[in-house]
Amino acid sequence: MKRGTSRDIRTANRYEVLRQIIASSPTSRQELAAATGLSLATVATLVGELLDLRMITEVGFEDSAGGRPRGLVAVNASGGALIGVDIAETYVHVELFDLALNVLARAEENMRPGESRPEQVVGHVTAAVGSVVAQAGVEAARVLGVGVSVPGQVDRDTGIAEYAPNWDWHDVPLLDLLSEHIAYPLYLDNPLRASAVAELWFGAARGHGDAVVVNLGTGVGAGLVLGGGLHRGVSNSAGEWGHTTLVLDGRLCRCGNHGCVETYVGALGIMQNLRELSPQSPLLHPGDQTATIDALAAGVAAGEQVAVKVVRDTARYLGAAVAVLVNVLNPEVVVLSSWVAARLGEPLLEEVREAVARHALKRPLAASRIVLSAIPTDPVCLGAATFALEGALQRVGQRSTKRATPARSRTAPAS
Amino acid sequence: MKRGTSRDIRTANRYEVLRQIIASSPTSRQELAAATGLSLATVATLVGELLDLRMITEVGFEDSAGGRPRGLVAVNASGGALIGVDIAETYVHVELFDLALNVLARAEENMRPGESRPEQVVGHVTAAVGSVVAQAGVEAARVLGVGVSVPGQVDRDTGIAEYAPNWDWHDVPLLDLLSEHIAYPLYLDNPLRASAVAELWFGAARGHGDAVVVNLGTGVGAGLVLGGGLHRGVSNSAGEWGHTTLVLDGRLCRCGNHGCVETYVGALGIMQNLRELSPQSPLLHPGDQTATIDALAAGVAAGEQVAVKVVRDTARYLGAAVAVLVNVLNPEVVVLSSWVAARLGEPLLEEVREAVARHALKRPLAASRIVLSAIPTDPVCLGAATFALEGALQRVGQRSTKRATPARSRTAPAS
Ligand SMILES: [Zn+2]
Ligand SMILES: [Zn+2]
Numbered sequence: 162m163k164r165g166t167s168r169d170i171r172t173a174n175r176y177e178v179l180r181q182i183i184a185s186s187p188t189s190r191q192e193l194a195a196a197t198g199l200s201l202a203t204v205a206t207l208v209g210e211l212l213d214l215r216m217i218t219e220v221g222f223e224d225s226a227g228g229r230p231r232g233l234v235a236v237n238a239s240g241g242a243l244i245g246v247d248i249a250e251t252y253v254h255v256e257l258f259d260l261a262l263n264v265l266a267r268a269e270e271n272m273r274p275g276e277s278r279p280e281q282v283v284g285h286v287t288a289a290v291g292s293v294v295a296q297a298g299v300e301a302a303r304v305l306g307v308g309v310s311v312p313g314q315v316d317r318d319t320g321i322a323e324y325a326p327n328w329d330w331h332d333v334p335l336l337d338l339l340s341e342h343i344a345y346p347l348y349l350d351n352p353l354r355a356s357a358v359a360e361l362w363f364g365a366a367r368g369h370g371d372a373v374v375v376n377l378g379t380g381v382g383a384g385l386v387l388g389g390g391l392h393r394g395v396s397n398s399a400g401e402w403g404h405t406t407l408v409l410d411g412r413l414c415r416c417g418n419h420g421c422v423e424t425y426v427g428a429l430g431i432m433q434n435l436r437e438l439s440p441q442s443p444l445l446h447p448g449d450q451t452a453t454i455d456a457l458a459a460g461v462a463a464g465e466q467v468a469v470k471v472v473r474d475t476a477r478y479l480g481a482a483v484a485v486l487v488n489v490l491n492p493e494v495v496v497l498s499s500w501v502a503a504r505l506g507e508p509l510l511e512e513v514r515e516a517v518a519r520h521a522l523k524r525p526l527a528a529s530r531i532v533l534s535a536i537p538t539d540p541v542c543l544g545a546a547t548f549a550l551e552g553a554l555q556r557v558g559q560r561s562t563k564r565a566t567p568a569r570s571r572t573a574p575a576s
Numbered sequence: 577m578k579r580g581t582s583r584d585i586r587t588a589n590r591y592e593v594l595r596q597i598i599a600s601s602p603t604s605r606q607e608l609a610a611a612t613g614l615s616l617a618t619v620a621t622l623v624g625e626l627l628d629l630r631m632i633t634e635v636g637f638e639d640s641a642g643g644r645p646r647g648l649v650a651v652n653a654s655g656g657a658l659i660g661v662d663i664a665e666t667y668v669h670v671e672l673f674d675l676a677l678n679v680l681a682r683a684e685e686n687m688r689p690g691e692s693r694p695e696q697v698v699g700h701v702t703a704a705v706g707s708v709v710a711q712a713g714v715e716a717a718r719v720l721g722v723g724v725s726v727p728g729q730v731d732r733d734t735g736i737a738e739y740a741p742n743w744d745w746h747d748v749p750l751l752d753l754l755s756e757h758i759a760y761p762l763y764l765d766n767p768l769r770a771s772a773v774a775e776l777w778f779g780a781a782r783g784h785g786d787a788v789v790v791n792l793g794t795g796v797g798a799g800l801v802l803g804g805g806l807h808r809g810v811s812n813s814a815g816e817w818g819h820t821t822l823v824l825d826g827r828l829c830r831c832g833n834h835g836c837v838e839t840y841v842g843a844l845g846i847m848q849n850l851r852e853l854s855p856q857s858p859l860l861h862p863g864d865q866t867a868t869i870d871a872l873a874a875g876v877a878a879g880e881q882v883a884v885k886v887v888r889d890t891a892r893y894l895g896a897a898v899a900v901l902v903n904v905l906n907p908e909v910v911v912l913s914s915w916v917a918a919r920l921g922e923p924l925l926e927e928v929r930e931a932v933a934r935h936a937l938k939r940p941l942a943a944s945r946i947v948l949s950a951i952p953t954d955p956v957c958l959g960a961a962t963f964a965l966e967g968a969l970q971r972v973g974q975r976s977t978k979r980a981t982p983a984r985s986r987t988a989p990a991s
Contacts, residue, residue: 387807395786397906398906398939398943399904401937404937405899406896486904488819489800489817490800492810524739
């Protein structure tokens with residue numbers, strides 16, 4: 162792996178400048194240079210590119226103390242639309258964003274248990290993408306891309322879902338299947354990296370060099386922001402913390418191993434924690450993860466002992482496992498994300514903080530904050546849309562150096 | 577944390593170019609540009625700086641097919657000396673290197689149990705540093721710096737050893753103490769990062785973006801090379817994998833927690849594995865880690881069942897714990913380093929590979945090689961000397977931007 166070629170650095174700088182413009186529109190080239198650490202000349206070049214792409218616009222001038230008035234730029238919200246697709250075990254969420262990453266339209270399709278053949282999933286995604294484009298009334302030509310997040314291990318270059326443990330998918334050519342129905346540029350990745358990039362651009366990881374985004378849903382994993390960028394690993398499969406061993410010879414996991422973190426702190430693991438504590442509990446909705454987690458959250462709010470105990474037991478497992486990430490990576494912030502974290506909220510967070518403190522070393526512990534994700538929408542949709550935005554920004558560089566466009570990119574309008 | 581300021585990038589590029597020159601002297605600017613991905617203009621500037629510093633020299637020309645002859649440069653081995661200090665639980669090793677990182681002199685001081693007050697350690701280091709300078713007969717003015725590795729958590733900016741669990745050191749101002757006796761520029765870090773930087777510059781991590789260097793000694797930890805550079809974390813304490821929980825409520829660790837990786841695969845942990853299997857084994861040398869590990873290595877070589885079983889049990893623990901690093905970081909290579917790994921060698925490696933394969937996910941597993949360190953000298957000394965080399969290269973940038981030199985740098989000759 163080569164790092165730091167001038168084209169990589171240029172793309173990273175382009176991300177950084179647009180990120181900063183989105184966060185602080187309107188802003189000046191001088192402010193951007195100060196905020197990013199880049200030279201004014203570099204900022205001016207990158208701002209020029211973004212203006213050419215109509216991703217940003219000139220919006221007037223501000224007085225500078227004693228000097229010439231400074232030109233202001235702002236994100237051109239209507240300069241394009243981005244679509245984020247969150248394919249999860251039980252649902253498909255799709256959101257359409259403007260370039261300021263405001264949600265313009267949403268669609269949701271529920272997937273019944275067993276309804277998980279690739280063709281079925283592709284059908285749900287196609288319907289929901291069509292729905293958001295129609296709802297928002299955007300022209301097809303303005304859709305810059307569709308980011309698709311699918312659980313498990315994915316090859317983003319080939320668009321293949323290599324392994325999705327929940328559905329027993331092996332080497333499903335998901336982007337090829339989707340491209341038969343969807344004509345926008347498509348980008349594939351997984352929810353760990355989608356939620357991490359969402360926090361990096363718009364959430365708690367912004368401005369932090371090292372952050373960990375812990376996803377707690379049906380599946381469990383950690384998206385890693387290291388050195389200010391997404392850490393993918395050599396084969397784009399970093400972050401599989403949910404399938405690291407927490408209990409030697411422990412519970413059997415769907416990945417085939419025993420004692421994985423996910424089997425104790427994923428939605429199904431939490432159901433098992435409840436079952437072991439109180440097999441007849443009315444909080445337990447067999448076969449319905451969402452209802453059970455909701456019942457637990459309500460139970461904790463009402464002070465029910467069983468619910469409180471289950472959340473505490475879960476937090477103890479989670480604390481030991483999060484402490485691994487704190488000790489190994491020494492991040493500035495750990496973000497708890499995804500639907501289980503969102504629903505169990507503050508009571509889970511409090512217990513997790515205590516448990517991490519019992520397991521982590523003092524020095525890395527003192528440097529880390531643990532927080533709940535503050536992203537107000539589905540972070541995986543937002544992150545998937547961000548991949549489409551990054552893809553559009555990367556194509557700029559590829560055009561100017563005569564490189565091939567990504568395999569799945571098309572310029573034709575939507576079907 | 578800010579990343580990617582132009583000064584940081586320039587320093588990283590300077591490291592990269594010198595690393596490449598050391599690896600492939602003599603070489604041309606054109607070859608350096610091709611190997612590093614930097615532009616020829618950038619390479620030419622950096623080569624000019626290194627020539628000015630006399631770290632490299634012009635060594636002639638080579639014909640280029642049809643073009644002008646190309647100037648060749650090579651590392652100027654005698655252009656300076658670097659000293660690496662490896663302070664371990666039972667010994668102090670010191671090595672003096674030329675600029676091609678050849679060892680010119682070695683000194684070793686043994687530390688008896690209990691002989692671990694900071695003043696005693698400083699005495700040993702001072703004596704050994706004086707010895708290697710005298711042995712090598714180098715002028716004091718040619719010593720570019722001394723890198724010092726001390727176990728535990730260190731603050732490299734202040735030169736304070738914050739916490740060394742083996743000695744119960746808390747906030748020892750080690751560089752201040754050393755600078756009363758040693759007048760060369762001093763650099764403090766810990767063995768995890770020293771061995772990682774040694775592999776990054778000279779070993780198995782060279783040319784790999786993502787690598788993990790697993791240190792197996794009395795202490796246990798993982799040095800991380802991510803994105804082509806050392807990953808330090810926000811407070812320079814990344815890599816404390818030895819103190820992550822492997823067995824919930826397991827063995828009591830010297831860090832105060834239970835079930836840490838180190839208590840099962842560090843030298844003392846391996847002694848405990850042996851004790852639990854065969855309390856009366858003649859392989860067990862109570863109070864002598866080195867003798868016990870040596871006896872185990874000899875036992876395995878002779879096919880003794882108890883020794884084989886202890887190494888297998890240790891590898892099972894180690895495999896589960898290394899799989900955590902493989903799944904979370906998805907590295908290209910995992911290097912087993914430090915004295916326990918060196919002594920148990922191939923038989924341990926084979927068992928570890930099998931155990932990791934049982935615990936890691938297929939995709940990251942397929943991308944990772946697991947190897948023994950091939951560095952022929954003490955990797956911690958080599959890495960500590962490399963920190964001194966990096967420090968010298970960084971001072972170039974700091975001089976040219978009028979920044980302060982590091983707190984511990986002096987230009988006076990050695991005492
Ligand atoms: Zn698993
Ligand atoms: Zn410990």
